[in-house]
Amino acid sequence: MNDMTASIQFNNVSLYYYSLPRWLGGKPFKALHNINLCIEDKSLAIVGPSGSGKSTLIELLFGLRKATNGDIILFGNSLPINSPKVQTNVCKHMQLIPQEPHTSLNPYYTVYQVLKEPLLNLNDKSNHEVRIKDALKDVGLSNKLLPLTAAQLSTGQAQRVAIARALVVNPSVLIADEPTSSLDPVSRQKILDLLMSLKSRLDMRLVLITHDLQAAKTLCEDILVLNHGEIAEFGSSHQIMTAPNHPTTQALINAQSLIIPNQPNN
Ligand code: ADP
Ligand code: MG
Numbered sequence: 001m002n003d004m005t006a007s008i009q010f011n012n013v014s015l016y017y018y019s020l021p022r023w024l025g026g027k028p029f030k031a032l033h034n035i036n037l038c039i040e041d042k043s044l045a046i047v048g049p050s051g052s053g054k055s056t057l058i059e060l061l062f063g064l065r066k067a068t069n070g071d072i073i074l075f076g077n078s079l080p081i082n083s084p085k086v087q088t089n090v091c092k093h094m095q096l097i098p099q100e101p102h103t104s105l106n107p108y109y110t111v112y113q114v115l116k117e118p119l120l121n122l123n124d125k126s127n128h129e130v131r132i133k134d135a136l137k138d139v140g141l142s143n144k145l146l147p148l149t150a151a152q153l154s155t156g157q158a159q160r161v162a163i164a165r166a167l168v169v170n171p172s173v174l175i176a177d178e179p180t181s182s183l184d185p186v187s188r189q190k191i192l193d194l195l196m197s198l199k200s201r202l203d204m205r206l207v208l209i210t211h212d213l214q215a216a217k218t219l220c221e222d223i224l225v226l227n228h229g230e231i232a233e234f235g236s237s238h239q240i241m242t243a244p245n246h247p248t249t250q251a252l253i254n255a256q257s258l259i260i261p262n263q264p265n266n
Pocket of ligand 2: 054057
């Protein structure tokens with residue numbers, strides 16, 4: 001779909017928060033420390049306990065936070081990107097599915113307006129009606145929802161609309177911050193199945209932030225484990241799930257009562 005190779009690079013990226021300004025003796029809190037990461041042509045799950053820096057990593061990508069040190073390069077462009085034209089281009093490639101579907105949708109907008117907005121913002125020249133209907137169909141929703149507002153949708157429907165809003169601009173990388181955490185188990189499974197089918201059908205890379213290791217393994221080839229803002233381990237989903245090396249990974253796996261066929265370090 002997109003001929004541009006998906007490429008997100010973190011070179012030695014750190015983000016420190018200071019409770020007091022440095023000149024008043026404020027000590028750094030290391031939300032992220034020395035992150036080196038390259039997301040190329042594989043889907044990646046980012047897992048880790050609460051507070052390990054997962055959302056901070058994603059917020060950096062979307063310019064919501066600034067790195068204290070290091071470089072982030074998105075599709076060949078170093079952050080911060082100042083040119084509106086380049087910003088638009090990057091947004092076309094990389095779209096976010098936020099964590100809370102209901103709070104992320106404008107309550108005064110109809111589904112139609114929600115889906116039209118990114119096309120207007122990115123000055124998309126294609127036929128908007130066709131794109132909006134295609135995106136709704138991609139997420140398995142009926143056109144009948146177009147005149148409804150977010151408040152009239154169930155949480156599962158709202159999450160699908162949030163996914164459609166990300167898809168409507170044809171991104172090459174879809175970034176999802178805990179997309180199933182607010183859903184019941186049945187809706188959760190349906191959203192995971194949907195992401196799985198979209199990924200292969202639309203030829204997209206997925207960056208999935210999740211607590212759910214089973215979802216990480218099913219949807220992504222690689223897993224990155226964060227702990228206290230640092231990379232605890234990185235590897236193929238198979239390796240991480242069957243032979244985790246780091247105690248954080250082992251704890252996450254044990255907490256979810258997943259079967260580990262091999263002992264660690266085997
Ligand atoms: P996760 O998404 O993995 O749960 P976050 O990226 O949201 O973790 O947060 C990482 C750490 O940074 C947490 O310990 C959090 O309390 C801290 N943090 C986040 N935002 C701020 C802020 N604005 N000021 C100070 N600390 C923050
Ligand atoms: Mg988070």
